[in-house]
Amino acid sequence: MSAPAWADALVASVCAEAGLAPPRLSWRRRAAERSTGVARRSAGMIAVRAGSDRLDQRLTVLHELAHWLAPPPRRRGAAHHGRAFYRIAFELYRRHGLADDDALRLESTRYPSALRHAVALGVPGAGAALADRLAVVRARPRRRWRVLVPEHAVRLARDGRWHVCSICGQRIVAGNLARVRRARRPVRHVLMTALPA
Numbered sequence: 750m751s752a753p754a755w756a757d758a759l760v761a762s763v764c765a766e767a768g769l770a771p772p773r774l775s776w777r778r779r780a781a782e783r784s785t786g787v788a789r790r791s792a793g794m795i796a797v798r799a800g801s802d803r804l805d806q807r808l809t810v811l812h813e814l815a816h817w818l819a820p821p822p823r824r825r826g827a828a829h830h831g832r833a834f835y836r837i838a839f840e841l842y843r844r845h846g847l848a849d850d851d852a853l854r855l856e857s858t859r860y861p862s863a864l865r866h867a868v869a870l871g872v873p874g875a876g877a878a879l880a881d882r883l884a885v886v887r888a889r890p891r892r893r894w895r896v897l898v899p900e901h902a903v904r905l906a907r908d909g910r911w912h913v914c915s916i917c918g919q920r921i922v923a924g925n926l927a928r929v930r931r932a933r934r935p936v937r938h939v940l941m942t943a944l945p946a
């Protein structure tokens with residue numbers, strides 16, 4: 750399916766402004782409100798799976814264009830969504846039709862850390878949005894826990910491809926498996942479950 754004309758035009762105009770060759774834009778639909786996207790520099794393309802929310806479609810195209818414009822991280826593991834990225838992204842959002850509060854709301858639903866960068870970059874309204882978010886996080890009820898299987902020594906058993914504790918049935922993987930095998934005295938554990946808040 751081909752991208753809508755507005756999206757092709759947006760890609761063309763952002764890249765023309767930046768003096769860069771535009772990526773190909775691949776466009777598919779997804780059955781959700783939100784869109785997702787990915788920028789593949791080596792393949793010369795941006796792929797968007799478009800949800801139903803038009804504003805979020807626009808933000809998604811601009812977000813991927815910001816990746817297209819951002820210099821590739823110099824070292825592996827450098828922040829993909831760091832300050833340098835958001836400097837470009839929030840500027841694109843503003844210049845290409847998103848109000849600051851919409852940009853902050855939509856971007857921070859995907860990447861909550863976007864708000865801290867937005868505050869540092871001086872995006873209007875970012876401070877208030879960050880304060881609101883922290884208030885919501887603080888007001889969230891703490892989880893309560895209940896013991897499902899009381900503390901016991903782990904007894905290793907196989908369950909198909911997996912190692913499990915035969916007493917409580919928990920899978921024991923990788924680092925924990927090595928630790929259980931190495932231990933002189935049996936490793937003990939307990940199985941907890943979260944109660945609904």
Ligand SMILES: [Zn+2]
Pocket residue numbers: 812816830
């Ligand atoms: Zn991204």
Ligand SMILES: [Zn+2]
Pocket residue numbers: 901902903904914915916917918919938
């Ligand atoms: Zn167990």
